[in-house]
Amino acid sequence: MDGQLQIGQVAERTGLSLRTIRYYEEVGLVVPSARSQGGFRLYREAEVDRLRLIMRMKPLGFQLDEMRELLAILDPLPGDPEVADPRGRLAEFTEAAERSRDELRKKLGIAEEFAATLRAHLDGNPPLT
Numbered sequence: 001m002d003g004q005l006q007i008g009q010v011a012e013r014t015g016l017s018l019r020t021i022r023y024y025e026e027v028g029l030v031v032p033s034a035r036s037q038g039g040f041r042l043y044r045e046a047e048v049d050r051l052r053l054i055m056r057m058k059p060l061g062f063q064l065d066e067m068r069e070l071l072a073i074l075d076p077l078p079g080d081p082e083v084a085d086p087r088g089r090l091a092e093f094t095e096a097a098e099r100s101r102d103e104l105r106k107k108l109g110i111a112e113e114f115a116a117t118l119r120a121h122l123d124g125n126p127p128l129t
Helices: 007-014 018-026 045-060 064-074 086-122
Strands: 041-043
Touching: 007 018, 007 041, 007 045, 018 045, 045 064, 045 086, 064 086
Parallel strands: none
Antiparallel strands: none
16 A cells, blocks of 8 residues: 555544545545455545645635645646636635634634633632622
């Protein structure tokens, strides 16, 4: 298997479930580099890196078609469609990612405040407000 990983090893490295990896293959976001004689999916480090890239897109709310287009810009595979204005689209994706990141930061701040309130109540020191 010379440096190739089976799907279970990829799942361990990425934290993704086997089902999610198979789904990403089904929708064309990642393609195993080969199959073993027994039919097992085999992945190289490049596919693992591609899965990590997909993982970074997901919490920012990118949809499958957006992921596909962004991957065609950042990590193109043979057969990927040409992106008409890759630099312009990359700028749009960057702005969208930054907006989503800012929204997530706000939500995280609210969650941290709430957790601190709960902790204070648990410790018998509820805040005055």
